[in-house]
Amino acid sequence: MNKANRRITFETWPLHADPEFPSTGSQFKDWPLTISQTDNDGRTPTGYLPVISTDYNPPPVLKVYNETTDELIYAIRTRDNLVRPPIYDSANTYRIELSDGRILTKQIPVTLPDASINSFDALIPRITLGQSSLLRWDINSSETITLNNDNVRPFTIDGIGFMEVSPTETTTYTLAVNGAISKTIEIQVLQAPPIIDPTAATNNNQTAFSSPYPAGARAEQFIIVKSTDLINWSPLPTASFSRQPNGTKITAKLASFFTPDPFVFYRAEWRIGTSR
Secondary structure, three states: OEOOOOEEEEOOOOOOOEOOEHHHOOOOOOOOEEEEHHHHOOOOOOEEOOOEEOOOOOOOEEEEEEOOOOOEEEEEEOOOOEEOOEEOOOOOOEEEEEOOOOEEEEEOOEOOOOOOEEEEEEOOOEEEOOOOEEEEEEEOOOOOEEEOOEEOHHHEEOOEEEEEEOOOOOEEEEEEEOOOEEEEEEEEEEOOOOOOOOOOOEOOOOOEEEEEOOOOOOHHHEEEEEEOOOOOOEEOOHHHEEEEEEOOEEEEEEOOOOOOOOOOEEEEEEOOOOOO
């Protein structure tokens, strides 16, 4: 089982075969079999609820309820930071509860429009040799989905796809649907990890903090910290600021509810050790 892409491989071997010694035999015909986690559901979606973003925070558990009967339709941890919840009866409205505390009510099912690419991103845009990056895409209905001409439909669930890649040099990736609509992104492979210092400190609560990505970093590892003595810094809750990735750079900005205080200083920095 690959926990990163939620794909499960089943194998079936004859009794006399030893997988560590190919000369003893191979698996039965048509095996192994690989499925995605959602294939175990067995139901066919009749529509989808609006896409939910975790805003570059750890993947939450998502629960979908029938809003009329309060019946739990299903619960699942999202694959990463973007999900389009499927539903199986378009006549109802739904409530979504997320383990990060959010509750979304009166969610109305929609059908996916014609083929298009809503977004295509590299969640880790800069790496060094030997590191891996993660690509993410959000598409609408399509007959074919390719990444640099390779079929990536098995990695796409409900229009949302994730794929780990490990290029050995700076590489451009092209996502295409139906062979006609495409978007490209670039992953930089650096010779050595860059040294990136924290941004300058300021007591202006309207300042936007921008920085290039370190090698191997994701957006959620870029945080805003505060201090009253410019020596000791403490991180702010993720709900108190926003992040806006842009290629190999990212910008963070405090929420509008912060009031000016000349004795409180802010800066942004990378916390590479931050777990997801």
